[in-house]
Amino acid sequence: MLKLFIAAISVGLIYWLWLKKKQIFSSRNNKIDPFITTIEAIEIQTFLDWNTSQYCLECDGMRYGKQFKQKKAPDLPHEAGCRCEATKLFYTSDDVFQGTSPVLTHKSALGDLSTKDALLLKNILLKIRTSTGKGGFSDFLEQFEINNFSENIRSRAISLVKHAFDAEQSKE
Numbered sequence: 724m725l726k727l728f729i730a731a732i733s734v735g736l737i738y739w740l741w742l743k744k745k746q747i748f749s750s751r752n753n754k755i756d757p758f759i760t761t762i763e764a765i766e767i768q769t770f771l772d773w774n775t776s777q778y779c780l781e782c783d784g785m786r787y788g789k790q791f792k793q794k795k796a797p798d799l800p801h802e803a804g805c806r807c808e809a810t811k812l813f814y815t816s817d818d819v820f821q822g823t824s825p826v827l828t829h830k831s832a833l834g835d836l837s838t839k840d841a842l843l844l845k846n847i848l849l850k851i852r853t854s855t856g857k858g859g860f861s862d863f864l865e866q867f868e869i870n871n872f873s874e875n876i877r878s879r880a881i882s883l884v885k886h887a888f889d890a891e892q893s894k895e
């Protein structure tokens with residue numbers, strides 16, 4: 724009789740421990756959840772071309788929304804000739820923290836570019852707009868890792884950049 728009693732107590736105890744463990748784990752999960760939040764925002768994507776203005780280039784990738792420094796997206800077009808687009812996006816807090824974007828392609832005169840190609844092209848175009856130094860095109864290009872352009876667009880990207888460079892030189 725005593726043996727049966729001890730067995731019953733043990734079973735009860737094990738069951739109780741199992742319940743406790745379950746509770747601890749579920750409360751832990753509840754604590755993690757709030758850190759992964761979804762954030763709604765508007766992101767400006769600039770159409771990259773040889774004649775894209777400096778202002779539009781600088782606005783590329785800007786984010787607007789309740790959780791951002793700038794709350795309200797500007798009216799588009801920014802100025803005459805602007806081909807920027809405003810896209811509504813849903814970021815995770817991780818995207819915002821890491822500076823990554825859920826946008827995977829970028830519109831340009833060369834077609835849809837990968838984020839990596841678009842960033843390099845934008846940086847070169849911006850440098851053309853902001854640098855005042857005279858000099859040849861090949862000297863100018865040396866400061867960039869041109870080989871980082873994807874192979875299928877590299878030569879077209881270089882001629883687009885050359886076009887922008889020549890146009891800027893002839894302005895002065």
Ligand SMILES: [Zn+2]
Pocket residue numbers: 769778779782800801802805806807
């Ligand atoms: Zn614009």
